[in-house]
Amino acid sequence: MPETTPGPSTVLTAPPALSAQAERLIELGVHETAGLSAEEIRTFAARAEAGADGPGALLAVHPDRAPASALAPLLRRDGKPGFVVVDMPDVDEFAPSALALPDAPLYLVHGIDRGDHMANWSPDEALPALTKEDRTPLVLTEGIHWVLQQPEALERNLCFMTIGSRLRKPNGSFDARTPAIWISNGTGRDGRERRNAPKVGWCWWNNRHTWLGFASTTGRRG
Template sequence: MFVASQLDRLLDLGLAELAGVDEDQLVESFGGDLLCTTGLLAVHPSLVPAARLTALLERGGKPGFVVPDMTDLAAFGPIPQVEVPDTPLYVVTGVERGDDLRDVSPDEALPRILERGRTPLILTEGISWLLQQPAVLEPNHCFMTIGSRKPKGAGYDKRVPAIWISGGAPRDGGLERDGAPKVGWCWAGNRHTWLGHASAAGRQAGAALTA
């Protein structure tokens, strides 16, 4: 899918309004050769934070949501091994769900991804992917975004963000959210047979917004 068509979709979803910027300004800032390329058009968390971007997700007529016990989601940022372009929108190439890394813990998955010369997705990239291709999120085939962690002391908080499908549990808000896209977390040392570890081949910067 060309980047230009992805930008159109994001604008149709109300990205400019959500970000508090002029739509024409957002389009002009990303003009150029990248619009004619393929890859994933990712929304930088500085443009729209993950919690707000999640609300644009939809599955079966139900909007996405963040689990209620993840009120500190804004504190999760890219790990040092991940270089995110400092532009509001940018392109991520070679995105994979990481199905071959299911039943592997985040702690185990990160070195494997890096050894392959790939880079783990951050949470807003995972959300951006699902905004363009909702069908990527399948029952028993969901994914973690281990490129995002919350600093704690000399290391990280033990929680790692993930995106999967809600089963309508009480902690999710009940049956009205059954089947909805869900941003939650899993422990860094735990393995899950239904969660892969999403990664990409690389990233390309867009353009900066001008006043």
């Protein structure tokens, strides 16, 4: 396992209040994608905000309702929209792996950490370490929701993988690609016009990257 500095990620401020997150999703039209009314999202956020689970939580829409392909273009950085790499046309087939999401269209994600201290680890090395810490990795749509609500969660050289999402092959094994969210350099098939845009891409399960941590959570609640 690579050497690393112990401790949590660079400290980020807590996500906005749940009521503000609800308005952000409505402004972006996520409620329509999810087949929900604006009032349903506002009511869920208000009830959660009034309870013990509210402070510091991220409001997420279940990926069955709002898939990554629909959410990624809503990301913005330097005025440029987010995108999914061209060699990931099956992005929505990357499903939650070895974890259970709440059986509800809307749910809360608690205690998010970007996993900066695991930069230069491979997913294969990071997953057991997260499990030992009683944390579970974010799924891709949760990572996108986080950056939608808190764009500063995505920084150059401090981006993150979302290894809670995996693609299972017909033979039962996992595809070696694992999803990540980072910032495009505008090279290759991304195109120069996409330089500095938020990017949903993938890395190999056994590869290490110095600029990618492993985003995780302490728990989820519907």
